[in-house]
Amino acid sequence: MFIDHIRIFAKAGDGGNGAVSFRREKFVPRGGPDGGDGGKGGDVILIVDPSTDNLRQFHYDPKLIAKKGVNGGGVRKTGKGGDTVIAKVPPGTVVYKSNAVTVQEAVEFERGDEGIDLEPVADLTEYGQKFVLCKGGKGGMGNSNFATPTHRTPTESTPGEEGESGVYYLELRRIADAGLVGFPNAGKSTLLGKLSHAHPKVAAYPFTTLQPSVGVVEFGGFRRCTVADIPGLIEGAHENRGLGHEFLRHITRCRVLLFVVDIAGSEGRDPISDIQILRKEISEYDEELARFPWMIIANKMDIDGAAENLDLLEKRFPKVKVIPISAELEEGLDALKLYLDDEVGYRV
Known part of the structure; x- marks a missing residue:
């Protein structure tokens, strides 16, 4: 419990x-x-x-x-x-x-x-x-x-x-340098498991993650950072729908927010709409939190339709850093690690 x-x-x-x-x-x-x-x-x-x-x-x-x-x-x-x-x-x-x-x-x-x-x-x-x-x-x-x-x-x-x-x-309020934010089944738990030594539960159904998990990402040269997998949000989370407050409180200490989206729309969702909804939920919950540095992780690039959606996403958010990855195939993780090292990495 x-x-x-x-x-x-x-x-x-x-x-x-x-x-x-x-x-x-x-x-x-x-x-x-x-x-x-x-x-x-x-x-x-x-x-x-x-x-x-x-x-x-x-x-x-x-x-x-x-x-x-x-x-x-x-x-x-x-x-x-x-x-x-x-x-x-x-x-x-x-x-x-x-x-x-x-x-x-x-x-x-x-x-x-x-x-x-x-x-x-x-x-x-x-x-x-x-x-x-x-x-x-x-x-x-x-x-x-x-x-x-x-x-x-x-x-x-x-x-x-x-x-x-x-x-x-x-x-x-879980302490982590970066927080993974996204809708259920966006692939956050899989990503955290690939980036770190954490072993969050992974399955193909919503709300697999019911509590925040924190993993340590090693960069080499005695540098590292911590990343928190925040349970999947839903629309209306700022009003505590879907245990929204239970989840949102854990990202208030993060130095950067990593918005993870299913770029292929494999769950029938629109990646652009997902980002807009998530940003709104964050702002409604805490305006100060909405001003935190943030970027987008476009996950599931190995699925058909991902490339076209990635192009549309980058055009919609031209000033936001977007890193395309496939957490399942461990593709694009080196670029993500380089970003994390530059933004929140520290020497131990």
């Missing part, structure tokens, strides 16, 4: 209470106050883990609750701090805080619900990056802190502070 967005409830531990205690030993009848401080409550921390690729763990238990600090004791004993909860998230996780405050609201809350506001609080992209989602409460002070020359037997102490809590929305 691939989960790329989910709501969770997080609660840091409360601080332990300060103690009220007096030293009472034989031959020390007036030992004075010796109440210790309470321990700090545990934090709730998110950490970016390279071995985690989605948010599935939160699907089964969408709660992160840290332990409370232990109360202070006599003989100035400070209570033990509460255990911290550390949750692993994949790189590319965006954290939002919701204005929902109760557990019931957390259960009912869905992204986009009327009256629910989301405030971005963290963008976790680097391996090992840590983010304190909720801070544990400070421990209360024991009565030994309140002793003065004129107030030698204080009975005051303070309770521990309450730990932070809240309802949060986690959204995974």
Whole structure:
């Protein structure tokens, strides 16, 4: 099961209470106050883990609750701090805080619900990056802190502070240098498999790919880039038709968009119309995303009718880079790799 967005409830531990205690030993009848401080409550921390690729763990238990600090004791004993909860998230996780405050609201809350506001609080992209989602409460002070020359037997102490809590929305946005965008069966999965060592599922029916796959493309000379295969879009994706939002969010981090079309029209589609529809869907979803650099990969050049359609496509988009390929026969991939190296390649 691939989960790329989910709501969770997080609660840091409360601080332990300060103690009220007096030293009472034989031959020390007036030992004075010796109440210790309470321990700090545990934090709730998110950490970016390279071995985690989605948010599935939160699907089964969408709660992160840290332990409370232990109360202070006599003989100035400070209570033990509460255990911290550390949750692993994949790189590319965006954290939002919701204005929902109760557990019931957390259960009912869905992204986009009327009256629910989301405030971005963290963008976790680097391996090992840590983010304190909720801070544990400070421990209360024991009565030994309140002793003065004129107030030698204080009975005051303070309770521990309450730990932070809240309802949060986690959204995974896959990190890749380039994103393959296209309608179902355009050949994106086959292309990614030929370009890289990724092994996305390939079959001759729509929506074979139901989750983004990321492959590493090697160029030689210790240069490479990452390419994401975004599941096939359909018209109306910006309105979340066909799980449009589930797919579109993953290309918002790409540096260049690669529009893959079936140039032969083997599925009964028109390549020019496909590009126009895809560009419109991108623009309707995010105008900033529509301004990203982009080019066209004309796939399935080995099928009859491809050459004529390629000529029409290049005339319709004269200022756009078009690279004709056959992913199945691995033809034209060298030109595509050269383009990717020039645009987004980097040395490792």
